[in-house]
Amino acid sequence: xxxxxxxxxxxxxxxxxxxxxxxxxxxxxxxxxxxxxxxxxxxxxxxxxxxxxxxxxxxxxxxxxxxxxxxxxxxxxxxxxxxxxxxxxxxxxxxxxxxxxxxxxxxxxxxxxxxxxxxxxxxxxxxxxxxxxxxxxxxxxxxxxxxxxxxxxxxxxxxxxxxxxxxxxxxxxxxxxxxxxxxxxxxxxxxxxxxxxxxxxxxxxxxxxxxxxxxxxxxxxxxxxxxxxxxxxxxxxxxxxxxxxxxxxxxxxxxxxxxxxxxxxxxxxxxxxxxxxxxxxxxxxxxxxxxxxxxxxxxxxxxxxxxxxxxxxxxxxxxxxxxxxxxxxxxxxxxxxxxxxxxxxxxxxxxxxxxxxxxxxxxxxxxxxxxxxxxxxxxxxxxxxxxxxxxxxxxxxxxxxxxxxxxxxxxxxxxxxxxxxxxxxxxxxxxxx
Amino acid sequence: xxxxxxxxxxxxxxxxxxxxxxxxxxxxxxxxxxxxxxxxxxxxxxxxxxxxxxxxxxxxxxxxxxxxxxxxxxxxxxxxxxxxxxxxxxxxxxxxxxxxxxxxxxxxxxxxxxxxxxxxxxxxxxxxxxxxxxxxxxxxxxxxxxxxxxxxxxxxxxxxxxxxxxxxxx
Numbered sequence: 001x002x003x004x005x006x007x008x009x010x011x012x013x014x015x016x017x018x019x020x021x022x023x024x025x026x027x028x029x030x031x032x033x034x035x036x037x038x039x040x041x042x043x044x045x046x047x048x049x050x051x052x053x054x055x056x057x058x059x060x061x062x063x064x065x066x067x068x069x070x071x072x073x074x075x076x077x078x079x080x081x082x083x084x085x086x087x088x089x090x091x092x093x094x095x096x097x098x099x100x101x102x103x104x105x106x107x108x109x110x111x112x113x114x115x116x117x118x119x120x121x122x123x124x125x126x127x128x129x130x131x132x133x134x135x136x137x138x139x140x141x142x143x144x145x146x147x148x149x150x151x152x153x154x155x156x157x158x159x160x161x162x163x164x165x166x167x168x169x170x171x172x173x174x175x176x177x178x179x180x181x182x183x184x185x186x187x188x189x190x191x192x193x194x195x196x197x198x199x200x201x202x203x204x205x206x207x208x209x210x211x212x213x214x215x216x217x218x219x220x221x222x223x224x225x226x227x228x229x230x231x232x233x234x235x236x237x238x239x240x241x242x243x244x245x246x247x248x249x250x251x252x253x254x255x256x257x258x259x260x261x262x263x264x265x266x267x268x269x270x271x272x273x274x275x276x277x278x279x280x281x282x283x284x285x286x287x288x289x290x291x292x293x294x295x296x297x298x299x300x301x302x303x304x305x306x307x308x309x310x311x312x313x314x315x316x317x318x319x320x321x322x323x324x325x326x327x328x329x330x331x332x333x334x335x336x337x338x339x340x341x342x343x344x345x346x347x348x349x350x351x352x353x354x355x356x357x358x359x360x361x362x363x364x365x366x367x368x369x370x371x372x373x374x375x376x377x378x379x380x381x382x383x384x385x386x387x388x389x390x391x392x393x394x395x396x397x398x399x400x401x402x403x404x405x406x407x408x409x410x411x412x413x414x415x416x417x418x419x420x421x422x423x424x425x426x427x428x429x430x431x432x433x
Numbered sequence: 434x435x436x437x438x439x440x441x442x443x444x445x446x447x448x449x450x451x452x453x454x455x456x457x458x459x460x461x462x463x464x465x466x467x468x469x470x471x472x473x474x475x476x477x478x479x480x481x482x483x484x485x486x487x488x489x490x491x492x493x494x495x496x497x498x499x500x501x502x503x504x505x506x507x508x509x510x511x512x513x514x515x516x517x518x519x520x521x522x523x524x525x526x527x528x529x530x531x532x533x534x535x536x537x538x539x540x541x542x543x544x545x546x547x548x549x550x551x552x553x554x555x556x557x558x559x560x561x562x563x564x565x566x567x568x569x570x571x572x573x574x575x576x577x578x579x580x581x582x583x584x585x586x587x588x589x590x591x592x593x594x595x596x597x598x599x600x601x602x603x
Contacts, residue, residue: 147460182558185487192495196467196502203460203506215506222499242558 069360079177083167087175092166095376096310101128103384110388135303143296147204154201155297155304161193162311169318170245172328172368183244184236187319188229191274194312195221198283202293213292216395217283220273223402228270230410231263234417235323238426244319248327257324259420262413264324266406268382271316273402275309277383279390280398317379318372325375328368336363439479446472459505467498481555 040054051057058071075081082088101116105123108115120126142148168186170176180186195218202214236242238259239250257264273280284292294305321327337359345352393401420426449468456462470493477486565573 150460150464180483181555182483182487185484185491189487189490189495192491196494196499199499199502199506200460200464218499218503222496225495240559 069358073360082175082177087169087171088167088177089163091171092163092311092314093307095314095373095380096307097128099310099313099380099384100306101125102381103387106381106384107388110385132303135300138299140299140301141296143205143207145206146296147206150200150204151296152301154197154204155301155308157197158194158201158308159304159311161190161197162308162315165190165315166311166318168244169315170248170322170327171318171372172365173245173249175365175369176245179243179245182242184232184242184247187244188225191221191225191228194274198293205293205296207296209290209295210293212289213283213285213295216289217276217293219395220276220280220283220398220402223399224270224273224406227266227402227406227410228274230407230414231266231270232323233410234260234263234413237414237417237421244322248322248329251326252329255324255326259426260324260413260417262409262416264320266410266413267320267324269401269406271320271383272386273398275313275316275383278387279393281392282395282398285392313380313383314376317376317383320379321372321375325379326371328372330367330371330374332363332367334363334367334370438475442472442475442479446476460502463498463501463505466501467494470494470498483555484558484561 047053076086084090104127105115116124116127118124119130142151165187167177168180168183168190170179178186198217198221199214202210202217205211235247235256238256239247241247241250276283282292284294286292289295294302297305342358417426446469449465449472453462453465453469456465470489474486474489474494477483477489
C-alpha cells in the first residue's frame with residue numbers, strides 16, 4: 001500500500017497511459033502534421049539524390065537506420081545546431097549548470113560542510129533542477145515605482161549579451177558559432193555591454209541598494225576593462241592575428257602562458273573582477289547592500305541573470321583556455337573508432353548490421369573537445385576557488401588595483417613580447433614557429 | 434538582403450537619433466543614443482569594415498555612452514541643462530538639417546563616389562596597421578602626442594590637492 005497514492009489502481013494507471021497516447025497521436029495528426037505542412041510550404045526544401053526532401057521522405061529515411069546517421073551528420077553542420085546545441089548555447093548552459101552544482105559542493109568541501117545532500121539521493125545531484133523549478137514557479141514582482149520597460153528587458157539583454165560572448169569562443173577546430181577575423185575585438189565589444197546593462201537595470205529598479213550596486217558594478221567593470229585589453233595585447237603581438245581560432249591553432253607546440261605569464265595573471269584577476277566574484281564582489285556585497293544591483297529581481301528574472309552570469313563565467317574561462325592554455329591542443333588520447341565496424345558492420349549472433357556514415361564524430365574533434373573541456377573546467381575551478389578563501393576588498397583598493405597596478409603589470413609583458421618579437425625568437429618568421 | 438538590412442539600419446539609426454534629441458527622459462535619450470551608435474557600427478559591418486565596427490561598438494557604445502549615462506545619473510539635471518525651447522527654433526533646426534543633408538547629398542551624388550564596388554573583400558586590419566607605421570607615421574605620432582597630452586590634462590584636472598588622502602591605510 002503506497003502512502004503517496006492510497007487509491008492507486010494499476011489498471012487505471014495503464015488506462016490513463018493509453019488515454020494520453022491516444023490524445024497525443026490524435027492531436028499530432030490533426031493539428032501537428034497540417035501545421036508542419038503549412039510551414040514546409042513556405043520553406044525551400046533541399047533536393048537529395050535527385051529527390052525533393054518532403055516530410056514523408058525524411059521520416060522514411062529516419063526510420064531506416066542506414067540513413068539516419070548521414071542525416072544527423074548533415075544536421076550537425078547547420079547553423080541552427082551550432083547555435084542551439086554544440087559549440088553554442090546548449091553546451092555552454094550544460095557546463096554552466098554543472099558549474100553551479102560544483103561550486104556549491106566545492107565551497108562546502110573547503111569549509112568542511114556537506115553542501116546540497118538530499119535532493120536526488122547521490123550527493124544532492126538534482127539540487128540544481130530543484131532550484132530551477134523553484135525559480136520558475138516563483139512570482140515575478142515588479143517594484144511599483146520601477147521603470148518597467150528597462151526593468152523587464154534588462155535580464156533578457158544580460159543573457160543575450162552573455163550568449164553573444166559564448167558564440168565567439170571556439171571549442172575545437174572549426175567548431176565555433178561565429179568566427180570573425182576580428183574575434184578578439186568582438187570580445188571586447190561584447191563585454192563592453194555588461195556595465196551598461198547592469199547600471200541601467202540598477203537605475204530602473206528605483207531602489208537605493210540596486211543603484212549603489214549598479215554604480216559599483218560600473219566603476220569596477222570600467223576600471224578592469226583596460227588592463228583586460230592590455231593583458232591580451234602580447235598574444236596579439238606574438239600571433240599577429242585577432243582571430244581566436246587562429247590564436248588557438250598557433251599554440252600547437254607551446255602555450256602562450258609560458259611567454260606571457262604576467263599577462264595571464266593580470267587577465268585572470270580581471271576575469272574575477274568582470275565576473276563580480278569574491279574578492280571583487282562589491283556590486284552584490286550581500287552584507288552591505290542586500291544583493292547589490294540584483295536586489296529587486298525575483299523569480300525567473302533573477303534566474304535569467306544567474307544563467308547569464310554563469311554563461312559569462314564559462315565564456316571567460318574558455319577565452320583564457322584559448323588564449324593562454326593552448327585551446328584544444330593536447331596529446332591525442334581519444335581512441336580511434338574501430339575500423340572493422342565501419343568495414344564489416346556489427347555482428348550480433350546471426351545478424352550483421354552495416355551502418356552507413358559511422359564514425360559520427362571524428363577522432364580529432366573528440367580529442368579537441370576533451371582537452372578544451374578539461375582545461376576550461378580547470379580554469380573554472382580556479383575562478384571558483386577564491387570564493388572559499390578570500391574576504392572582500394574595499395572599493396578604493398579595488399579601483400587602485402585596476403587603474404594602477406594591473407595596467408603597469410600588463411605593460412611589462414607587452415614589452416617582453418615586443419622584445420621577443422624584435423629579437424626574432426617568436427612571432428611571424430621567428431626562430432620557434 | 435543587404436538592401437533590407439541597410440534600410441532597417443537606416444530606420445534604426447535615424448529614428449533613434451531623433452528619439453535621442455526629442456525624448457524628455459534623459460536616460461531613455463542616452464539609450465537611444467547607444468542605439469544610434471550601434472546602428473553606425475552596423476553600417477561599418479555592411480561596408481566590410483569589421484575592424485572599425487568593433488571599435489565603434491567598444492569605444493562609442495562601451496565607453497562614451499557609459500560616460501554620458503554616468504553624467505546623467507550623477508549630476509542633477511538642472512545643473513547641466515537649461516531649457517530654451519520655442520517652436521521657431523525647432524523648425525529652424527529641422528530646416529537647417531534638411532538643407533545641410535540635401536547639400537551634402539547633392540555633392541556626393543554629383544561626385545564620383547556613387548559608383549562603388551559591392552563585391553570587394555573586407556579590409557585587412559594588418560594593412561591598416563602597416564599603413565599607419567609607414568606612410569601615415571607622422572599622423573600616428575601626432576595622434577599619440579595629442580592622446581598623451583589629453584591623458585596628462587585629464588590627470589591634472591582630476592587631481593585635487595585640497596583633499597588629503599587619510600582614508601587609505603595601505
